[in-house]
Amino acid sequence: MKTAVLLSYKGLGSNLLHLSYCHQIAKKYGPVTIITLCENLNQVLTKDPQIKEVVYLNKYFKKFTDIFNLSNFLAELNIDNIFIFYPSIRFFVASKLAKIKYIKCYPFF
């Protein structure tokens, strides 16, 4: 079972601020895949045993019309569970379209 955490933040600090929550999710589901907008997060977490991989998302997150590309991107990762740490309708719908079984996202409003 593959579990992903989506961090919709570009800054390394903003991503590291969420590390405790990634670790908590990994405690329950096993090592997680982090999908992030931060280019260099992988340099910090490559050796972390609770992080399976860090995937850098450098496109498909700006326009609503990117939703289909984003869903294809997520589908290719073969994720079973996704935790979206951001109130993003785009990420939520893209996850649905990617047929991810278990999707949890921040409240939109």
Added chain:
Amino acid sequence: MHLVNAARRFTEKVLDIENCPTETRIFIDKTEKDIASKKIINSKKNVILGIGSSGPTTRWGSKNYINLIKKLIEKKDFFFFLLCGPNEKDIADKILKEVDKNYCMSLDNKKISEIIPLISLADIYVGNDSFGHHVASQCNIPSIIIMLDTPRAYSDYSVNQFRILPEGVNENDVFHDSNFSPDTIKVEKVFKKIFSLLKL
């Protein structure tokens, strides 16, 4: 949105847990730590000076850092690692021009993967709101964060985080774009905080 509160509440809800910890420990490979330890000067207090940051409005400025370094080395043996990116090399150069190189080195040309273990071995982080304080605080290293233009959430989740605010300003009144002048935080205040945290 308070990033920490939102993330904690969300995690507690989806995992059905209570009191989700807001901080963790950053995992650092032993070999990388051994390599970094060769740069640490054991006879001195090793300070990570976070002189860079993602934007100019969060920076305390080279002048203040120069004055802080000079004041500290007058009192005790310190060594400073100047933490900044390659595009912020000019800030490090200004400091290196004024301070003897025996007291500091710039990390502008180092990879993040080389910097992380170094931070984990330092005695303290002092500087702008930059990734360095997130690493330091989650490596159990005390971190002094100079808050000029950053919401409190970024330094609100670890027992190792200590904020220094502009004179007379409440922590709830600092946001992105607050744009407080660097001179509203005095060198003396940062100096005293370092000495108190390091118990010197």
